[in-house]
Amino acid sequence: MSATIIRNGRVIDPANKRDEVGDLAIVDGRIAQRSEVRGQRSEIEEIDAKGLIVAPGLIDMHVHLREPGFSHKETIESGARAAAAGGFTTIVCMPNTSPAADNPATIAWIKDRAAQTACVNVLPTGAISKDLAGDELASIGSLAQAGVVAITDDGHCVQNHELMRRAVEYARMVGLPVLDHCQDYNLVGNGVVHEGYWSTLLGLPGWPAAGEEAIVMRNILLAELCDHQIHCQHISAAGSVRLIREARARGVKISGEVCPHHIALTDEAIQNFDTNFKMNPPLRSKTDVDALLEGIADGTLSILASDHAPHADFEKEVEFDAAPFGIVGLETELGLFLDLLVHKHRKSGRRGDTDSSRGEIDIVRLIEMYTVEPARLLRLDAGTLSVGAPADVTLIEPDLEWAVKIDKFQSASRNSPFDGWKLKGRAVRTIVGGKTVWKL
Numbered sequence: 001m002s003a004t005i006i007r008n009g010r011v012i013d014p015a016n017k018r019d020e021v022g023d024l025a026i027v028d029g030r031i032a033q034r035s036e037v038r039g040q041r042s043e044i045e046e047i048d049a050k051g052l053i054v055a056p057g058l059i060d061m062h063v064h065l066r067e068p069g070f071s072h073k074e075t076i077e078s079g080a081r082a083a084a085a086g087g088f089t090t091i092v093c094m095p096n097t098s099p100a101a102d103n104p105a106t107i108a109w110i111k112d113r114a115a116q117t118a119c120v121n122v123l124p125t126g127a128i129s130k131d132l133a134g135d136e137l138a139s140i141g142s143l144a145q146a147g148v149v150a151i152t153d154d155g156h157c158v159q160n161h162e163l164m165r166r167a168v169e170y171a172r173m174v175g176l177p178v179l180d181h182c183q184d185y186n187l188v189g190n191g192v193v194h195e196g197y198w199s200t201l202l203g204l205p206g207w208p209a210a211g212e213e214a215i216v217m218r219n220i221l222l223a224e225l226c227d228h229q230i231h232c233q234h235i236s237a238a239g240s241v242r243l244i245r246e247a248r249a250r251g252v253k254i255s256g257e258v259c260p261h262h263i264a265l266t267d268e269a270i271q272n273f274d275t276n277f278k279m280n281p282p283l284r285s286k287t288d289v290d291a292l293l294e295g296i297a298d299g300t301l302s303i304l305a306s307d308h309a310p311h312a313d314f315e316k317e318v319e320f321d322a323a324p325f326g327i328v329g330l331e332t333e334l335g336l337f338l339d340l341l342v343h344k345h346r347k348s349g350r351r352g353d354t355d356s357s358r359g360e361i362d363i364v365r366l367i368e369m370y371t372v373e374p375a376r377l378l379r380l381d382a383g384t385l386s387v388g389a390p391a392d393v394t395l396i397e398p399d400l401e402w403a404v405k406i407d408k409f410q411s412a413s414r415n416s417p418f419d420g421w422k423l424k425g426r427a428v429r430t431i432v433g434g435k436t437v438w439k440l
């Protein structure tokens, strides 16, 4: 028997509409009644949470762990440590590994590896198409049986709408949500940055916003046709927000997520050709950033995630066109979102920096977007502090000012554009199944 009591924190549990200063009890890895702890004969661990927020363990539903196949970028073990250091108790990993997670054997391998090495919960997704090639459906039924929480071809996008329709229908039959990286290959071509002023000025191939919006629209049509959930990953464009808003108002089962870089930065940041500002979808214009913020504020975009995409230095340190897309995000996302959405304290002056002075949401909603929303979408037994739930808990110091230092990252990679940024608010302790797995 083990027991822990977290005292005097501000307990925010959006699933139970709880927001009050109080205690949280844990017995044998589960959230317990306060009275259950008193009956314990063993030693009781006490955690002083005065001045801290006690939240359900945060969930990041968009993470690339690179194992199997690319363990020089990240392993399940190092990625899980990065997650814990960022305040995450559950992460959902994408299937673009090598081999791709398009079959039950690879899913079993990932789950096994996670059970052996990861300090947080790692939930795999399966591919929509074989080898994420978009030609032939993966065996979605077997993937469901193997325990994936969703299907996605993230990093790629099924271009054939009929194939995608069948994927959504199969997913509906086996009860899995469909996640989609929205990119029309014909419209985007070899685009590497947002098509606009900066792409023209710098002579870099443009990735037009319409390349995302076209697939968001396709997904809305299919979600409606198949009456099943499609979740649009890492939304970056104003038009996508407008389409999702209109569709949700009609009751279509469509949702969207936001990554911190898409609201922290604009395409202006690419002018020094630093490949740590190269991501897919790309950094966009101030108009797009404003639309994303509006979408977050009015609930159109309901989920926050990192799109944690580790790459080794030697891979990123090449010319802009040739560098891989993506940045690491697990250890900076909570601070960035607290800063940008709740505090809005950052000063302007950094290149490509967005500047605004009003908060978009309160901290309760921010926690909800990292807990209740992804748990509902993926049907997880997580994201709540209900009695009996797994004791996954994140302690957050909302006003702690700190500086991002990439050389202190737990992640095996360092590809972040946020090195040196001063942020306000971060996780200070991460508890998984009642055990502290990381502490500041």
Ligand SMILES: [Zn+2]
Pocket (backbone or CB within 6 Å): 154, 155, 156, 181, 233, 234, 280, 281
């Ligand atoms: Zn993606």
